[in-house]
Amino acid sequence: MAAQQEIEDPRRRWLVRALGMGMLAGAIPQTALGQSVFGSRPDKLPKGRSIYRAVGDFSLNGKSADPSAQIQPGDTIRTGKGAELIFAVGGQAMIVRADSELSIEGIVDAVKGPILGALRLVTGKLLSVSRDTKLTITTPNATIGIRGTGWYAEADPEKTYFCTCYGTTEVSAVEDPNARETVVSKHHDRPLYVLAKPSGGKSILAAPFINHTDQELMLIEALVGREPPFVFPNDAYSGPRRSY
Helix, strand or coil, rough: CCCCCCCCCCHHHHHHHHHHHHHHCCCCCHHHHHHHHHHHCCCCCCCCCCEEECCCCCCECCCCCCCCCCCCCCCCCCCCCCCCEEEEEECCEEEEEECCCEEEEEEEEEEEEEEEEEEEEEEEEEEEEECCCEEEEEECCCEEEEEEEEEEEEEECCCEEEEEEEEEEEEEEEEEEEEEEEEEEECCCCCCCEEEEECEEEEEECCCCCCCHHHHHHHHHHHCCCCCCCCCCCEEEEEEEECC
16 A cells, blocks of 8 residues: 555546536536536435446445445445445445445444444545444554544555544554544544554554545535535645645
């Protein structure tokens, strides 16, 4: 998991630029360009639809799936090389990057519908947003308590990268019960690495801002009928910690 500050996939880089052009004004314009890139204008997903956009191969519970699939608590998602899956379930919206494995825990209430309780990111990269919801995120080396927030995580056996994009989180190291951090963030204020093995006596270290964008947060918030709580700058690419 390289700590790079550039978006590594040229397709994603182009997509983010298109998002920036259309979504700074609040929405992607209804043009042939917008429709061809995103398939439909970003808006709250209709009842009965989980997936907004799927690129490449992905599976649900070990079986190959397509964009018509319904994602529910209890499902395990795996994405292939070069894939990306954008979806919403239970008031949470997510972007799962390539080569990722994500398990969704929770229940389906007869009245309220899907209610998420935990997410387990075994490996890969995940951007997610939630509001007024308590969740637990686990990776091979970190446990994170979510208190209604936007966040981004990258997980591998050696370390977890975690950015509290906005909101409050409780971050702890699996192998070091004394290593805990409470993060209160307005706008990507305190990204962290959580290590499997301590470095210099520390299991939680400061990290740079990498591999996710405000435009992507705006997109997935739109899928659940919300907007991010931050004020978007006039020049989305000139602010601190955003060299993309």
